[in-house]
Amino acid sequence: MGWRLTADGIRTGLLVMATLMAGGCGSAGALPQPPGDPVWGVSTGAGFPAPVTPQAFQLASQAGIGYVRFAVGQSRVQPTGPVDWNDAIWTQVVSEAAGLGLRLLVQLGWPPAWNSSAPPGTPAEEVIFYPPRDERAWREFVARFVGQYPQVLDWEVWNEPDLLGAWRGTPQQYAYWLQVTAQAVRSANPRARVVLGGLALGGRLLDPDFLEDILSDPQYPAGPNFDVMTAHVYRPEWMQAKMDYVRSTLTRFGVGDRPIWVTETDYPSDPAEQAAKGFTDPRYQGPQGQAQWLRDHLPVLRSLGAAKVFWFKLHDSDANPEARSYGVLDGAARPKPAYDAYRELIQTTP
16 A cells, blocks of 8 residues: 655755864774664655555565664644644554564654744744744653554654754754653653754754754753764765764763764765766766765765664655655665665675
């Protein structure tokens, strides 16, 4: 049975930031994982779930991909008010994933208009990027949603909050809502891990001090309120710098023991998009070039200390105009060379 096409992903900016070269701490080495905790995953984007998602899940499982990451907005579960509850599509997603042995990393965020702190006059499509307005309504949403899916153990709090377009609040507000959300997640499922919203660490309208600000917040320090650090790392020339920056910053604020997951990394298969990114090496052209990029660079992220690595994204979608050809599957869920490359990598790399 197919799923309705939706638009619930956030994918923003180009990832170049020279200011991250802040006292590199060197390679941390790949971190060991608990038994049964997969290392390799895929993220989804706008247009998830789609009619091809069930087939894409099957192919992900067959390749040995362990995790699928996707976003659930309060705006989709409770679009019209606190008594509204629309969870059928997510129950279907979770059931399908569980049946295939896929673990899920679920992002929570994006309040609807009735629970958004957006100022009057904010365009309707932008109200979801503001912090919630009603704390009790938000807590109840998180606790109920997390509680009804006890098989989901990893919950991410928003996405790329260091980008001013993706999070329309302050770092202090994020630190506060991280605490509120963490309390709700942990009360609903004490076995769950709270995952910090994946930081872009580059791009337009970036807040370069975001991580330091939430870790040092005097009222709501972020450290006690997340179990896993996440980052988005793309360009190869910045992989070392970004991983060093994250690790050194966590260590400086006393949470250097947190595992670091890279939950978005990618390279397109469309030659036009590849040219736009400035790669001229003949190996990095077209679908075969995407596959070669994956082979070359995902192991690098593991060697730099990423406990998990997620490819962005599972399948192509026109709903993601900035990343239309980034999937390991095409828009019809047919494998691209990158899919075979990922399967081989998973089979040969611990």
